[in-house]
Amino acid sequence: MTTVLLDADTTSSVEAGAETGTKNGRRTAKQWRLVWWKFRQHKLAMVGLVLMFGIYLVALFAEFLAPFGTSTFNSEYTYAPPQRIHVDWGEGLYVHGYTSTIDEETFEPTFEVDESQRIEIGLFVKGEEYELFGLIPWDRHLIGPEDPGQPMYLLGADRNGHDLLSRLIHGTRISMTIGLVGVAMALVLGIILGGVSGYFGGRTDTVIQRIVEFFMSIPGIPLWMGLSAALPHEWGPMQRYFAITVILAVIGWTDMARVVRGRFLSLRNEEFVTSARLDGSGRPRVIYRHMLPSFTSHLIASVTLSIPAMILAETSLSFLGLGLQDPVVSWGVLLQDAQNVRVLSTAPWLMLPGVAVIVAVLALNFVGDGLRDAADPYKR
Amino acid sequence: MPREDPLLEISDLRTHFFTREGTVRAVDGVSLTVPRGKTVCVVGESGCGKSVTARSVLGLVDEPGRIVSGEIWWRRRGQEPVNLAQLGPRSEEMRRVRGGEISMVFQEPMASLSPMYTIGDQLVEAIRMHLPLTQEQARERATDLLRRAGIPRAEERLDAYSFQLSGGMCQRVMIAIALAADPALLIADEPTTALDVTTQARIIDLLRDLQAETGMSVLFITHDLGVVAEIADEVVVMYLGTVVERGGVDEIFHDPKHPYTNALLGSIPRMGAGAGRRLATIRGNVPHPSDRPAGCPFHPRCDAAIGGVCDVSDPPHIVFGEARSVRCVLHDDVHRSSAAEVRA
Amino acid sequence: MLTYIGRRCLYMVPTLFAISVVAFAIIQLPPGDFLTSWVTRMESEGEKVDPAMLEGLRERYALGDPFYVQYGKWISGILFHGDFGESFEFGRSVTSLVLDRLPWSIGLTVFALIFTWVVAFPIGLYSAVRQYSIGDYLATTIGFLGLAIPNFMLALAMMYIAYRVFGLSTSGISPLTIGIAIVVLGTAGTAGTIRILRANLLDELKKPYVVAARARGVSERALVVKYPVRMALNPFVSTIGWVLPGLVGGEVIVAQVLNLPTTGPLLFSALRTQDMYLAGSIILIISVLTVIGTLLSDILLAWLDPRVRLGYR
């Protein structure tokens, strides 16, 4: 039997291929627009994006937004409950003061909000001096008591009489950046190792894959605990901060490496790369013009998804007292105060930093998820 | 002899996909018939809606797709005809038809078998689904079916997995599964496309033998005109979701009426006489069904297209005989004269 | 199959070796040798240390020798005599300390894993079969929340509720505490598992073999259960591979919060007091157990998947 194929079929597919080739230039530029367009359709991702911007703005303007500094405290007001802001249309904002009663058995003070006292508070008030962005000296705070000596605890106070709101705002900076710095380091490690693995293949690939598997198969938290407990006690806060980010990165790079490697492998075989090569584009051109753009969107997605993991890790470590430590304030450090139920039942507001963690992690996860879906505008 | 009622009669079937990007009219007014005991071949380029037509028959259209209108009459001997287009895809009756009365063989034999179960498991499942047999009886029948499908050492093969067999063997297994309950119609959707040439020929031979043996009808979908010449009794030529020409196999090959059929035949490489001559190809691309041209869907690629007619009005359906028809204005006397007037 | 298991076990050897080196490095990391710091602490508390005993300990841990000699002594003690060293803090052998607590850890982990599966399986199945239904969105939302809430926060919140609302105390061994621990640990992996199961099922539901089975008249319900679910079971089993390390790590923190007698709080206190032999050994043991758990899941996977079982992949 002679098998004769309907040739129109092959003809049209070749023509279609040629068309893809000519479209390639436009495709690179259009890629980002498509990703953005697709991303915008993802409602949750947009909500996440707005939240994420908000949180990073808070981190950026922490000194201005927080009524007090991290180390300001008033030991008269340990575990003072949150106050409500009242609006008096004539005189502006105020909160009520406290009256304290000393427990006869434990000698611990308990606070009641005293409706008869009025503490005037205001916007853009003068308060402690600070340097905005570490450069511009200033003393204005978005909100604060008109008389700096008066107690204002909008989210309550901790064991030492620190203002939780202020510390929460300052903690945002550390918590949100430790993820970024850790991810940046993980990214470099991941791109190098994943790229090498995916590019060379063969034995190199096998070895690197084994290393990745090794890191993924050991339980991270005990290892972090071990490593961070081994940090010398005399190290200062900055050294500790840096060491913790390194520890986080050492664990976190594996995901990144897998993504990079996987993309490298699959892109090598993808249609438009092949057609670009058939078009006569040189190898570096193939990589930079065609592979990288479709690659970065995936990378950004997985970066966005790794930051929350790092935030959670830092929070857990600090919560246990093995991560960052007090003068440095992160959400995890704040949660150290919430270790046991007895404390929580007198001061449930100490769990609020946990809420901040959840919101931040959710926001970043939504954004990452939206990006991941949008990174493949041609799929589905 | 007057033609008996056909076994399967599809009339004016429309199956559309309602995607987010818009409606894809994958099948848009297909009519065809499959007489008893005959082989009907459906030919056309990729994407013209052959598979969707076949899947519509068994209610297997994928998610955003739906049969929008049309009828699919299924006439079993001695029973009331049923309109399969009206049956719910999940209904009990449709499930009885699937595999029991109409079987289907697909393009990718390997992927059509689950790698988690043995050949025997899947074959026995199909048998017991439709026939009241015990496990042992079903197993015996399974062995017999495999043997009939030309699989050596059938007994052993029952316990094999799909990934242990070659593509050709897998397709034989799929054919055996299709024959599990002695169906009246076998729909084969490009069953040989994924196979190498010698295997293709063997599978075609097998299907022809099995048809002769059982007397079932076959609806054979392909884009390989060589296969059509080999096995077809009747041919249906599709273009962009519509049937452009129908006829007996000889009529189609020796007296093609539609310019598209003509072009298809012209693109076959011929041995001998014409060899060495450049292949005639159809100019332009197949448009995507979502942006179908107005008027005759083929007019932008048609050498004989008449401006002001073909790109404006739908082509008429010209019937030459019971199983012979064409959708082209060139064969319509009324239109042709009016077209001549336009030109003049 | 046997060759597969053999090969897989062989692959494990370098991993185990690397883990032991890391664990030993952690033991060694704190500056100065631990004996000196222990002696200083003892003396500052006014206790006398017998110099002969000190010398004996020095000999035993090969202090002063190069790293690899110390490592060699340590690892051969573990391999040949099951001797993990002494806990200075507790004055007992690390082996006996860990053995007291290990069953709790393993039990908790296993139950949490079972919880994860029991919850994730039906939800994942439902989400895939009824894609984009309200239930699907709900499951996705809960999944996201599960990912975002740190384990210890969930534990704290549940303890708080138990204490405030029901007046129950949650500390130490009680059915309530253990229940909370299992739920908290289980939910952590549930979200990811649901996602994986859903994605895999959605993939499988479109596969040609599903269409082929439908085309031979298999009913929709039987179809889903028999084909895609069976197929999706494989990646599901392999989730052990990534759920387990997270679970073991989470267990350390959750047990600390709930004050359960597992290895977690022991590790924690060992790290605080720089009782490094104890800490290093615990890290070693739970890491090795995790790797073994992953190995078991791989073997189970191979056994479930004929392609692997028969050596086709």
Ligand SMILES: Nc1ncnc2c1ncn2[C@@H]1O[C@H](COP(=O)(O)OP(=O)(O)O)[C@@H](O)[C@H]1O
């Ligand atoms: N699930 C689907 N969603 C959207 N469009 C589809 C889907 N399945 C098929 N189509 C469209 O239907 C048209 C016909 O497809 P098909 O019947 O598979 O062609 P073929 O003739 O090659 O078998 C294709 O152009 C395709 O775009």
Ligand SMILES: [Mg+2]
């Ligand atoms: Mg097809």
